Amino acid sequence: MTVPTYLFHGNVWNSIQHRITTSNRTFLLFDYDGTLVPIKKQPSLSILPVKMRSLIAQLSILPNIFVGIVTGRSLYDIRNLVRIKNILYAANHGFQIHYKKQTWTHADAKRVLPLLNKVDVVLAKSLTPIKGVLLENKGVTLSVHYRNVNPERVRRLKRVLKQIIQPYDGMLKITTGKKVFEVRPCISWDKGQAILRILKMFRATDKSIIIFIGDDKTDEDAFKLLPSRAVTIRVGKNKSSNAKYFVRNTSEVRQFLENIISLKHNQRDHL
Ligand SMILES: [Mg+2]
Structure with a gap:
């Protein structure tokens, strides 16, 4: 840098x-x-x-x-x-x-698709109670936008997200961007x-x-x-x-x- x-x-x-x-x-x-x-x-x-x-x-x-x-x-x-x-x-x-x-x-991303779609359903259920969350299924990745979430609730959002993804450690991972968490295949x-x-x-x-x-x-x-x-x-x-x-x-x-x-x-x- x-x-x-x-x-x-x-x-x-x-x-x-x-x-x-x-x-x-x-x-x-x-x-x-x-x-x-x-x-x-x-x-x-x-x-x-x-x-x-x-x-x-x-x-x-x-x-x-x-x-x-x-x-x-x-x-x-x-x-x-x-x-x-x-x-x-x-x-x-x-x-x-x-x-x-x-x-x-x-090719490796294609293989993770069924799992990703399953997680998408779980995320929709668990994150919808947090006001302002916007979920987006992008085919090969999932985005959790929190631009409109009260800043005090972002920590909770992150905790819930981590809990959901944790069982798939090694297959899926969470990355961060500007006001967005992303669930991506665990591929380098x-x-x-x-x-x-x-x-x-x-x-x-x-x-x-x-x-x-x-x-x-x-x-x-x-x-x-x-x-x-x-x-x-x-x-x-x-x-x-x-x-x-x-x-x-x-x-x-x-x-x-x-x-x-x-x-x-x-x-x-x-x-
Ligand atoms: Mg950009």
Whole structure:
């Protein structure tokens, strides 16, 4: 962990621009919530702004650029929110990877599915009495959102959740994110490993530039695991992160995407 540098800082930004224009392929991967859209009280309200969608659509048709979203959301959910065809969607923290009508699901995660569905029923029964809890079955993972739960009740919520999951120790585990607990298959797999898989699937080389932008704990796994030449960007100023750079907010992410588009256009005009 180090202190990330501001992405748009003079020298830093110049060298990144140079790398984007000189690399033969750009892998541009980003998280969704808190990265492309500000965090909302209800996850279902996190609609992709028109401007942001238009930028991603423009990026997706540029030559030599590969665009992907890596999220904790379910595949169904993220594809519905974004609705852009020719980009990659890695859902459920990478347990599922979807590209052009093909979906890959982690084999070990598939095996845990029946158990996960059973736990979902138990959670619905036990957690519903806690006001504000929002349960979401995401196919390969379960989310327990507590954005709207009274802070004094969160501890109780966590205790109940732990009790329910404990008998399945070794098969299921609980992870935490921003105002969410997640029940996931106990498999060593995270956004970082999912991205490494994507880079391999789509043949990234030393000459490719890899960019990943995220805002949360689960994105740190990717910041940490990606090769040191990767441009890792955390949204929101953080004293310590595995990311090399930071931007202040989602507006600056938008600015960054706009910049990549103009760099790529200029590059093409000069060829
Ligand atoms: Mg996020």
